[in-house]
Amino acid sequence: MIRIKSIFLKLFITYIVILILSHFVLAIVSYFLLQNNLTNMHLNSEDFHQMKYLFVLASIISITITGLFTYYLSKRITAPLREMNRVALHIARGQFNQRVEIQTRDELGELGETFNYMTQELAGLDQMRKDLVANVSHDLRSPLTSIHGFVTAFLDDTIPNERKRHYFTIMKEQTERMSKLVNDLLDMAQIESGQVEIEPVIFNLSELIRQVVARMEPEFANKKLNVELISEEAKDIYVFADPDRIDQVIVNLIQNAVQFSTNDSSVEVILKKEEQAVVSIRDYGPGIKQEDIQSIWERFYKADRARTKKVGTGLGLSIVKHILALHQTDIQVESEVGRGTTFTFTLPIAQNKSNRHEKK
Template sequence: MRNTLIHNGKKALEIYQATKSEDLRAFMKAYSGTSGTRLQLYNQAGDELLLDEDLKVRKAYVDTVLNGNTTDNFKGFITHVPFVGIPFEENGEKYAIFLSIENNKFEEQLMSAIVLMYIVVLFVGSLFIIIAARYVVNPLVKLTEATKKMSKGNFNVVLPMKRKDEIGTLSSSFNAMAKELGNLDQMRREFVSNVSHEIQSPLTSITGFSKALKQKKLSEESRIRYLGIIEQESARLSRLARNLLHLSHLQHEQLQLNLSIFRLDEQLRNLTIGLEPQWSEKQIAINIELPPITIEADEDQIKQVWTNLMTNSIKFTPAYGKISIKAEVNDNLISITITDTGPGIPEEERREIFKPFYKVDKSRDSSVKGNGLGLSIVKQIVDLHQGDISVNEGPNGGAEFHVTLPIKQEQKTRLD
C-alpha cells in the first residue's frame, strides 16, 4: 500500500507539471479522489491548503516532509487513517503532499454492519452462555445440597427428573441411590431394634426368675420350673448369638465357600433321619422322592439350608400332617422342593420372610419359638451358591419352598 500511494503521489506531481497548471491548490483539490486516492497539501508554513476533515496530519509529520523526507504512519494504521507524505518544491517554495486511500462508502457501511453483527453475536452468545451455565450449574448446585443432606443422615431427598440428558440420568441415579440408602438405613434401624428386642426379652425373663430363686420359701417344684425357664432363655440367647454370627459371616464379602463333591440325595436322607425325634413326636408323615444327585458345593452350608427349612416345616406342620421332599435335575439346574401342610404364608408377605427377624405372626402359630433369622441365613447361603429360593402355596395348602442350585459347565464336566 505504501508503494502504491508513493507512486500515485509522484504521478499526480508529474501530471501537474505536465499540465503547467498555475493554481497548485485547485489542481490538487481536483485530483483528490481520482484513482481511489485522497490528497492533503501543506505549504512551507505548515498551513493546510485542502479542507479535508477526514485527512488530518499531525505537525510532526508535516515538518518531516517539509524537511525533504518521505514519511508514513503505517505502523499505527489500525487506529489511524493510513497515509504517505511526499516532499516537493514549486517555484522555490517547499510543499508537503499527503496521500491516503479514498473512503469507500459501501465498504464503510459493510464494515459497520460487520462490527454491529459481531457486537450482536457477542451479546447473544454471552446471554446463551449465561443461560446454559445456569441450566447446567443449577442442577449441580441442587445435587450438592442434596448430598450435604444425605451426609447428615437425611435420605428423603428427591431431585427433579424431567430432563432427558446426562443431568437427568444423574438425577435419576441419585434418587435411586438415595432411596436405596434410605431403605438400608431403615433396615439397619429395624435390625438394631429387633436385635435389642430379641435380647431384652430373654434377659428380662432370666433376671426376673433369678430374683425369684432368691426367695427362701420357694417350693422345690417352683425352683425347678424357674431354673428350666432360665435354661430355655439362655439357650435362646445362645441360638440368637450363634445365628447372628453365622449371618454376619455369610454376608462378609470375602467369604470363600469350601467346595466339595457329595451326594445331595444322601445328605437330605441323613438329615431327615437325624430330625426323626422332632417329626415323629408330632406323627408327621414324611414323603421323600430323591433320585441320585451329585453336586459340587459347600457341604456344611448346604446342610444348614435343609436343616433350617426342615425345622421350620416341622415347627409349623400340625400333628398328623405331611412333609414332602422332592428333587430333580433339569439341564444345568438342581431343584429341591420342600412342602408342608402347615398354615402357609400369605402371598403379600412371601417376599419379606427372608429378611432378618421377619415373622409371619398372623398366619403362624405364635407359640412357636424362633428369632426370625433362619430363612435369612438360608437366603444368604443359596445366594452365595448363585442359586435361588422362593416360597409358594403348596398343592394342599401350607408352604412350599423351592430351591434351585446351578450346575456350571466345568462342574458338570468334573461330575461326569
C-alpha cells in the first residue's frame, strides 16, 4: 500500500479524483439521457457518436485546465505549511530568529501567527537560559576565586596570624553567598515548575516580624544599620497565610533593604492594620529610577543597568513576587532616586485567631 506523506500531493490528488468522478457521473447521466431521447432530438447514430467524441474531448480539456488550476491552488494553500516545516527545522537547530511569512488571514494564517509567537517565546526562553548560565557562572566564580586565593595564601603561610581570622570571616561570607544563590535557584525552579504550594493558617504576623528582625541582627550590625519595627497597633495582628513563605518574603525584602543601604543609615519595618494587614519595608538607599521599577522583579535584575555595583543573587525580589502571587496578593514599590525605596504588601486579616492552633 502506497502512503503519501506530502499534504500537497494528498490535496492535489483529492481534487483530481473529485474532478474525474464528477465528469464520469456527468458522462453516464448524459449518455442515458441522450440514448433515451435520440428520436425526440432528431439525432441519428452518427450524430450521437459525434456528440460523444466532442463530450470526451471537452472533458479532457476541462480536466487538464482544471487540473493545472488545482495544482496551483493546492501549492498555494499548502505553502504556509511547507514554510512552517522549513522554519521548524531551523528552530530545531537553535536558530530562533526565523519567522513564518504570513500572507493569509484564514486558519493557516492564524496557525502561522501562533507558530511565530511560539518561536518568539522559545527565543526568549533560550535567551533566559543563556542569561541564567552567564549570571550563575559569574556569581559562583567570584566567591570561588576569592576563596581559592585565600586558601592558597593560607597554604603558603603568607597571611600573618593576626589577619587570619579576618580572612576566615571573608571566606565564610563568600560560602554563605554561594549557598544563598543555590537555595534561591532551587526555590525559583520549584516555583516556576508549579511545585510550590502554600499552606495558609492563622498566625501572629507581628511576632513573626519580631523574630525575623531579631535573627537578622548580625547582618544589621555588620553595616551598623538602625532597624526599627514600627507599629501603632496595641495588639498583635493575626493573618491567614503560609507563615513559612511569608517569613521568606520578609527576610528577602529586609535583606534587599540592607543590601542597598549605606552604613549607619536606617531600615524601617512598618506594620499596620487596615482592611488587611499592611507590611512595609523602607530603606534610605540610592532608590530606583521610575523606568527601572518594572525590571526589579526580573531574575538577576542586579546584572541590569541599575544597582550593578551591589552583590547578591538577584533572585530575591522575583521569589517575593511569585510567593505573594500564590497568596493572591500583590506588592507595591515606591522609590525616589537619592531618597530610598519602600516595598509594601498586604495579607488578609484572620477572622478567628482562636482557631490558629487547630489549623496548624
